[in-house]
Amino acid sequence: MRHLIVNSSQLLMMNGPDRARHGKEMQPVGLVREGAVLIDEGKIIAAGLPDLVQGHELAQDARLLDAGGRVILPGFVDSHTHPVFAGPRLKDFEARLKGKTYADIADEGGGILSTVNGVRGASLNALTESLRERAGRFIECGTTTIEAKSGYGLDVENELKMLRAIKAVNEAGPLELIATFLGAHAVPGEMKHDREGYIRRVCEEMLPAVAKEKLASFVDAFCEKGFFSVEETKRIFEAAAKAGLKPKIHAEQLSRSGSVPMSVTAGALSADHLECIDDADLPQLAKGGIVSCLVPGSNYFLAKPYPPARRLIDAGAAVALATDFNPGTCPCWDMSMILSIACTQMKMTPEEALVAATINGAAALGLEKTHGTIEPGKTADLVCYEAEDYRELPYWFGAPQVAWTMKRGVMVHSRREYRL
CATH class of the missing domain: 2.30.40.10 (Urease, subunit C, domain 1)
Known part of the structure; x- marks a missing residue:
């Protein structure tokens, strides 16, 4: 037509x-x-x-x-979302309002692992149908392409189940979903005393299975104290490269880890969050061929300090904006809300915010020649x-x-x- x-x-x-x-x-x-x-x-x-x-x-x-x-x-290109889950984390929300910390909530069985339990208990059909409904919400808000992460399965069977749901919704349309394998989101409860064993499972079992079915374009890791170290993340990225997956990374979100140099060396398309970067990171983010993907909706929802958008842009970095849509820290699929937060709280101009949500979002997914x-x-x-x-x-x-x-x-x- x-x-x-x-x-x-x-x-x-x-x-x-x-x-x-x-x-x-x-x-x-x-x-x-x-x-x-x-x-x-x-x-x-x-x-x-x-x-x-x-x-x-x-x-x-x-x-x-x-x-x-x-x-x-x-159309907006939302380059960081976690849209496959079985239900909201309302108990976490209420606990946070009462002063509980992220660690407190996790110790009480909440956080990422509570969503893992929900995903493991849900059928592929249930996950697909709930994702299909959420996909419609993105479309209604003007978003035409999203990156969609796994990471709430944390074993071979359930990570594949999440990625199959993403594939099914992408094939049905109209929303375009670009899949990212995030097996390195957390160590599951049953392996909390065997992190090395879990990392081997990610590298030796999950990644080959994902690659065999061609279920993802990217790999991601939560490189953070208490989750995955820089060296562990590097190992996962090396295994992913052998499987044909390009890296993206949750970087410098909760604490300073020193992950930016490794991310640039590994050829990551984007480093996401970046609340805790320091001045030494700025030149590499500006010239390293990597997109700095900021997700201020999560900072808003958690009432946490925002990433330094102005420092990044003034240093010459390429900044993208994304929702970080997920059930725990940012239940928002509306990119226009993210634009407003970016302008009012991070002092981005409207022009910068719109570029960040379109062409730079596309670049964070390797789609800059066709989208944005x-x-x-x-x-x-x-x-x-x-x-x-x-x-x-x-x-x-x-x-x-x-x-x-x-x-x-x-x-x-x-x-x-x-x-x-």
């Missing part, structure tokens, strides 16, 4: 180099007033000034979509907002603003008056 989208108030093309945008490069958003977009067979054919786009030879018989004077931008901008040849993933100015996206928070969402040129969510 061929579509011609016209009459936007602002078209944010995010056009530029097909790579992550660093430092000052995060300011331009490629704004075209009253911009138009021509789409054919799920790809963008032309975009920009209305006269030029409407004059394209393929525009003559395209189906017209009037944006009604609203903002159009690329509105340019000819790119996948036609678009979102139209009930706004006349893009700065309204982080300004109005806590209320739905999406008029419609398009995935691969198909309207997958809309209010009735926009249906094609």
Whole structure:
């Protein structure tokens, strides 16, 4: 199906180099007033000034979509989520409000391991159906692609079950899910006295099984005191490389571990969280070919200090924003809420935040050549907002603003008056 989208108030093309945008490069958003977009067979054919786009030879018989004077931008790419689980962690939430620490909650049977118990007790069908419902929520909020981690199974059978659920929902669409194997999320309770045995299991059993079924593109590890050390994470990444999986990492989240140099050397696409980095990390994050993925929704929910977005951007790093959607520390799938937190709490500009949630999110998943901008040849993933100015996206928070969402040129969510 061929579509011609016209009459936007602002078209944010995010056009530029097909790579992550660093430092000052995060300011331009490629704004075209009253911009138009021509789409054919799920790809963008032309975009920009209305006269030029409407004059394209393929525009003559395209189906017209009037944006009604609203903002159009690329669909959000949420590059860090944990969306497969069996239920919320309400007891953890209440305990935290009463002053319990993360360690206290874990000692009482809560935290990650409580979600592990839920996932282990759930069927593949139940996990798939709950994930399918959550996928619809992302679409409703203008997100068209997410990274989806495992990590709540912590044994071969249940990690594979999570990844199979991700595969099933991705194949059904419309949300695109990029799978990450996170077996190194925590040591399961039954192996708490045999961490070395669990690491061997991750490297020698889980990774080969994941690779055999081609269930994941990436590997991740929670590199943190009490979880996995830098050396242990390095071993896991080396085993993952043999299995054909590229690394991503939970880095410097709760304490200073010194994981950034190892992450850069290992070729990690992104280092995520980064609350506890120091100045020595900044040059490597700026020049090491790695995306700094910040997830301020979790800091908001936990009432913890935010990562140093301004220091990273001013040092020349490529910053991405993601929700960190998960049942324990960030039950939020709305990227516009993350934009608002990034601007108000981390002092990112609206332009930087939008770049971070689109093209830089795509780069954190190796998708920068196909996703994250509105340019000819790119996948036609678009979102139209009930706004006349893009700065309204982080300004109005806590209320739905999406008029419609398009995935691969198909309207997958809309209010009735926009249906094609």
